[in-house]
Amino acid sequence: MSFSATGVPKPLQSRPKKSPIQLLRSASSPFGNHPRRKAATTTPQAGVKRSQSEISSTDQPLDSTGIVTTLPPSKVPQDVVSLIRYIQQHTWTDIPDRAAGMNSTRIAEVLNFRKNMPPIVSIAHLHAVSASTTTTERELAKLVHSGIVKKLNIPGRGKGGFAIGEGVILVEDWINTIQQNQALSQPLKEKYAKVLEENTSSYTVPASLFLPEEVSELIAAGFMTSTSALSDHLYSLPGTASSPGSSSLANSWSTAATGTLAATGGSSAVHLNGGGGRGLHLSTSSSSSKLSSAKQPQTLTFSLPNTGAYLQTLTEARTHLLVLLTKSSPKYKESTKEMLRERWDGGIPLDDMQSKAKRARGEWNGVLPGKTKKWKQFYGMEFEWILEECLGSGGVECFKTRSVGLGVRVT
DSSP states (O other): OOBOTTSOBOOOOOOOOOOHHHHHHHHHOTTTTSOOOOOOOOOHHHHHHHHHHHHHHHSOOOOOOEEEOOOOOTTOOOSHHHHHHHHHHTSBOOOOSSOOSOOHHHHHHHHHHHHHSOOOEEHHHHHHTOSOHHHHHHHHHHHHHHTSEEEEEETTOSSGGGOOEEEEEEHHHHHHHHHHOSSSOHHHHHHHHHHHHHTTTOSEEEGGGSOHHHHHHHHHHTSEEOOOOOOGGGGGSTTSTTSHHHHHHHHHHHHSOTTSSGGGTSTTHHHHTTOSHHHHHHHHHHHHHHHHHHHSOSEEEEOOTTHHHHHHHHHHHHHHHHHHHHHHOTTTOEEEHHHHHHHHTTSOOOSSHHHHHHHHHTOOOSOOGGGSHHHHTTSSBOHHHHHHHHHHHTSEEEEEOSSSOEEEEEO
């Protein structure tokens, strides 16, 4: 204890007390008394580079161990008739019993669209499900020659190797389609069926096999088409610009002086160029007869009703599958078959038991099938069916992988 000059003892000076926060800082970290600095912020370019590196690390190509050229179905005979029946029976997915996402009107539209589709099978699809394309082509040629199968020419649809080209149909199915049509009379149906059976190896037939009114009925019903252009003599009828008289008059108008008689073609110009009262009447009647004969088609091409709707749906479905592949892997444009199937179905798991049980109990909270593009635009088209179409047409190729099953890529 210290004393002051007066002898009074001085009180002890106590140290300043620290707050609990300061005591906690000093006890928890030895760097608590050091000055703080702001954390270094990352530049936007560094973040972009990191995101690009992450994307490149996740988007890796699938291991390819071999190309798969065809997808023959198991337990299906490899004859042409059996393959055609298999393709026809596996085109559409069954409509779900519950929680379909479609009202009765939409379900009726889907069923009517499927019913009205022509039973056509493209040659590309037939090759995609056959184990040997050479054997299939040989058998197909024999069936066409024997009148069991009919080939259908489909020009101007698609581009390059992705074009539809040709299709095949069983003659039995073609005749059944004719018999079910209500717009044609029964004698005309029998006559058409006879002509069809006699010309199975030809795409066209002469129009003289049918009467003019029968030709009109067949074209209106969609069982025949005509691509015959009008004959050349239609454009050389009297009174047209290509007629000799009109050309001579045009020459005289361009060479003679204006206001003279020669500028009008001279005297008797109308008679010299095939005109006159009786001659004009005869030329008019002959031109009308030639015009009516020119309107009649010379050849008719076999066709089926609703072929245009079939081709449009098929082309759009092929394009949509390629878009899904591109979105799955923008860099390599490939995906596994199961992942591609899930994308085609709209991301809805329909095959597992848990989803089926929830849908049966009415507890499904996900996206309903009727709201997906598979049902809204493609009427429930089967994934396997469109994959085989794209494989046969050359739009995609399938390959084996090491551990993730079958792979699919855009060619």
